[in-house]
Amino acid sequence: MELKIISAEQFRLERATFHTNADEPHFDKSVLEIIDTVRKEGDSGIRQLTQQFDGVDVAELTVTMEEFAVASQQVEQDFVKAIRQAEENITAFHRCQVEQSWFTESQPGIVLGQKVTPIEKVGIYVPGGKASYPSTVLMNAIPAKLAGVKSISISTPPGPDGSVSPYVLVAASMLGINRIYKIGGAQAIAALAYGTETVEKVDKIVGPGNAYVARAKKWVYGDVAIDMIAGPSEICIVADETANPKFVAADLLSQAEHDEEASTYCITASPTIAKNIAFEVQHQLKEFERKDIAQASIRNKGRIIVVKNEQEAFEIVNMIAPEHLQLMINNPTDKVMNIHHAGAIFIGNYSPEPLGDYFAGPNHTLPTNGTARFSSPLGVYDFVKRSSIIHYSKKALMDASESIACLAETEGLHGHANSIRIRKENEYAK
Template identity: 50%
Template sequence: MQIVSLTKDISLKRPLEMGNAEQLNTVKKVLADVKKRGDQAVADYSEKWDGVKLSEFRVSNNEIQEALANFDSELKTDMEEAANNIRKFHEMQKRSSYDVDVKDGSFIGQRVSPLDAVGLYVPGGSAAYPSSVLMNVIPAQVAGVERIVIVSPPNEKGALPDAVLVAASILGIEEIYKVGGAQAIAALAYGTESIAPVDKITGPGNVFVALAKREVFGEVAIDMIAGPSEIAIIADETAYADEVAADLLSQAEHDPMACPILLTTSDLFAQKVAVEVEKQLLKLPREKIARAAVEKFGKIYVAETMTDIIEAVNKLAPEHLEIMTINPHEVAQKVRHAGAIFIGRYSSEPIGDYFAGTNHVLPTNSTARFSSPLSVDDFIKKTSIIYYTEETWQQHAAKVARLARMEGLEAHARAVESRGWTKGMNQS
């Protein structure tokens, strides 16, 4: 990894995966076609891009039972424990409706309601991401969403990975479709003969999925347009170079566009980590991907002071931030912007990815300055409630009318004045 001095132009900025004009045109064509032709269009695109011809999109109960029978029992137990941890954490995020008494029986309030239906996109094909199932489904369930749908691209045999089906089974999700790409997003947004539409789409995907989510936003809600993974590590000479290098590579192996960054006040430690990264890269199964990320976007920044590092991190607002210093809790208190903060030697980032209970769907590309991890809040909506009695209305009607006329909205004023005692006044 390249070692450089920390400067004020430090940045996580990379080209966002928003695609080129040709990709966008393809996505728009797919969306329009699925909206018009429904299932047949979905089937055609699945055959074209996934190489499978499916007469039935929905995963059958037999497929789920077969996956359960084939799956390693210890792994299933691990997934169940992880799911329990995630559920406990998200249960604490639940909101309640409330009323506030005004006077004379009048009240204002807020009603918190779950969304009716949500769709989760799980990346697939040659890979399996059961953790995406857990992280997206559980907060929706805690919120009270009644209909939760999973879509995921099938492999060349027209099947989904056992791990994805087992994760769904653990959570009691039965509506699962073997559909991926932009056609899956279109089906969730517009509906087809066999896939009913949803109100919100969550989950990561490739550039075509990201573009499709952006295009259907407004027709449905979406969670975010997530970029490639990021990790920033604050470490001093008390940390272990091999552990820091391993954590940097844990994110570099995700994507050639991933961004692994180390910030330290020690030149010697920086050099040790750079050596360790190269040593560990040679032994990684996904060396090609990780090396591309390290060489293009990886950096080791050496700063004069820890204050300079904290200032830089708050500008970076990284997706993942690890703190491995002599005083990690003190440093963490000074960090304002990060998707998730991992404090101390034993809080390696993958613990948050899989098991601790916090959500691993996090804001990227410095958007942690203004956005948050996926949570129960993403699966609810709020409705304002207003109830005025005649007595309260009498006290405030004239005030409301004056404010309306100040804005030149005479009909607003007259609407308020059309009630109760003002009728007698207007008629006199």
């Protein structure tokens, strides 16, 4: 299956009818039934749903300390070294995002400010099934811990034998997280949102997942906070004659292997480069380990878009608002300001997307489905609340009283005005 080469005009026509499975309402009936089952039946409902969807009979829903100990013996030392290096980089980057409470005396007798308070309880969903994702543990837990979140739970699908990936357990243990539930899918989101006999109710749920997980997060939003409703992975690469087609093909396939519905786009003004990249994708697929998944992704959502010039390339990028954007072009740093919508921007031929997935430091939980038009990567700021602080002295309130009362009465809220005027009329009262 070759990567399809189309014109910018053809892509615009395709984009007009673009949609993803995560947005399909036909998921809703099943998801709402799952949520209802968990709310009514608690742990027993979760066990029934885990048997139904995962084919696993899980007697104990929580990972035991013995399982943590076994996991530490199962992972390679190279993995431990790599995950510690990644943890250091991710921590260093996210530490720059930590917010402090602040106060200012704008005028004599008037103190205004903002109190920053961490969210108390956070639940992290770590996907399973097609792969193991210890990197998701780091990317979600580290900013939460830096924000000051005291209670962090992880929920992840059990494997066929009822166990959790040792790599996930080691990553969690390294961060001091020992509350891990063997629950996947929409039932995990429901359990975290509403609590059960075993699962502690949280205030916010973060982490990626399949279409059922995404839909469940949408339905519980309001009862709890969520990070975002994430869809399948996306990559968009802008390439010119300075790009190595082998690199571009490898980078496209790095995202195609995630999911059959992953989107893989390459934009170029060179028909020759387009053909070379398409050839390389086909060539590399022959020996690709996750060939079936990647081929389906290329077939479903893979496109090489040939544009007239670089300006049109940036227009298409901003139309897509991709999760991951790579600029494999001449002088890429000088052209970053042309990008208005993207989750993460990778600059140059030696900054491939997997660098961000695992190691560089910026978060890999990113907006998808075009939501980079209005949302940002996960960060420390997602795990805090901000409370406004207002203090007026007696004199400061008296000086402002008529203006406040005027505005209140203009809106017909005379009780509001009275709340101010009663203080002025009793100006000398204690």
